[in-house]
Amino acid sequence: MTAGPVKAVSESSEEGGAVLDGPSRPLLSLDDMSVRFALGGRRAGETVHAVTEARLELRPGQVLALVGESGCGKSVLASALLGLLPANAWLRGSARVGGAAAEEDIELLSASERVLAGRVRGRRVGLVPQSAATHLTPVRTARAQLAETVRELRGHEDDGDVDELAERVGLDPAALEHYPHELSGGMAQRVAVASALVADPPVVVADEPTTGLDRPLVDRTMDLLGELANRNRGVLLITHDLSAARRVATHVAVMYASRVVETGPAEEVFDRPWHPYTVGLLNALPERGFEPIPGHPPALTELDALERKWGCVFCQRRPDTPGVAACDGTTELVSYGDRAVAAHPPC
Ligand SMILES: Nc1ncnc2c1ncn2[C@@H]1O[C@H](COP(=O)(O)OP(=O)(O)OP(=O)(O)O)[C@@H](O)[C@H]1O
Numbered sequence: 001m002t003a004g005p006v007k008a009v010s011e012s013s014e015e016g017g018a019v020l021d022g023p024s025r026p027l028l029s030l031d032d033m034s035v036r037f038a039l040g041g042r043r044a045g046e047t048v049h050a051v052t053e054a055r056l057e058l059r060p061g062q063v064l065a066l067v068g069e070s071g072c073g074k075s076v077l078a079s080a081l082l083g084l085l086p087a088n089a090w091l092r093g094s095a096r097v098g099g100a101a102a103e104e105d106i107e108l109l110s111a112s113e114r115v116l117a118g119r120v121r122g123r124r125v126g127l128v129p130q131s132a133a134t135h136l137t138p139v140r141t142a143r144a145q146l147a148e149t150v151r152e153l154r155g156h157e158d159d160g161d162v163d164e165l166a167e168r169v170g171l172d173p174a175a176l177e178h179y180p181h182e183l184s185g186g187m188a189q190r191v192a193v194a195s196a197l198v199a200d201p202p203v204v205v206a207d208e209p210t211t212g213l214d215r216p217l218v219d220r221t222m223d224l225l226g227e228l229a230n231r232n233r234g235v236l237l238i239t240h241d242l243s244a245a246r247r248v249a250t251h252v253a254v255m256y257a258s259r260v261v262e263t264g265p266a267e268e269v270f271d272r273p274w275h276p277y278t279v280g281l282l283n284a285l286p287e288r289g290f291e292p293i294p295g296h297p298p299a300l301t302e303l304d305a306l307e308r309k310w311g312c313v314f315c316q317r318r319p320d321t322p323g324v325a326a327c328d329g330t331t332e333l334v335s336y337g338d339r340a341v342a343a344h345p346p347c
């Protein structure tokens with residue numbers, strides 16, 4: 001997606017120490033990125049189209065909310081960026097994490113494990129994983145695990161470092177003495193957020209960072225992500241929670257059945273959605289009457305054949321969204337100024 005007005009970055013890059021003036025470079029650029037999974041066992045020969053030709057851009061100062069129903073490919077997209085997909089995954093296209101200058105860019109999809117582990121994870125891209133609790137080691141306290149991340153990424157650790165991180169994410173430092181099984185889901189979630197912030201990475205990918213949190217903590221977590229953007233970091237916020245996204249997102253990308261179907265500045269997309277799927281998602285919000293989208297998304301193993309037959313597979317599910325221009329059936333995302341939409345021209 002293209003950005004609205006973007007502030008220039010004027011600070012040291014963590015690698016080159018160069019000072020960058022003028023228009024900022026994207027922090028993250030996805031270009032025709034696709035992820036497929038080859039199934040095995042009884043389903044051998046079938047292919048899951050989990051992410052299809054994604055094109056997105058994240059710039060300093062942006063919180064880009066990636067929204068869409070369960071199973072549309074959001075987590076797979078995030079995991080692919082960090083090289084965390086299983087061996088049956090097949091990747092195509094490009095995803096670059098941008099440095100202060102072009103020489104510092106890293107192509108993530110073809111990066112070696114050595115580059116991903118040594119230069120990307122935690123350093124260039126911080127990840128708050130989905131179901132954070134399962135990412136903690138059961139036999140060590142939360143404090144021991146956070147302290148280890150601090151030592152690894154900062155090269156040293158002072159007594160106050162871990163407490164300071166805990167406080168930043170709204171966690172009582174005393175809670176860090178607990179083992180993961182003694183933490184509530186919300187506490188584990190905040191430990192994960194704290195871990196992602198250790199090296200102050202330019203990009204934070206947060207996959208459902210508010211699962212298990214009550215509303216005040218949801219708001220606090222969202223505000224924390226918003227503060228990162230205010231300091232010229234970029235946040236890719238994956239969430240089901242459109243209300244939470246609305247609170248901090250500067251931009252939105254709506255995903256349906258593995259494809260990004262609409263992108264644009266958050267306010268415009270929320271206030272005047274173009275794609276009937278975005279309209280449907282917004283109508284399902286409590287304040288808009290909880291009207292669910294009828295039917296189900298297509299099976300991602302059938303997607304190729306369905307798209308060849310129908311083009312826009314959403315109109316196949318819901319052919320008659322009121323107030324939305326008819327679909328011309330293509331799947332390609334077409335730009336109109338700083339917004340883009342697939343299949344359905346602006347109305
Ligand atoms: N290792 C895998 N092998 C085969 N299919 C997979 C694999 N991992 C994920 N998938 C499939 O890829 C699709 C996208 O999954 P993904 O987890 O990205 O969805 P999501 O949008 O993040 O959903 P949720 O909001 O529930 O987390 C799903 O159909 C899922 O079953």
Ligand code: NI
Pocket residue numbers: 312313314315316326327328329343344
């Ligand atoms: Ni359509």
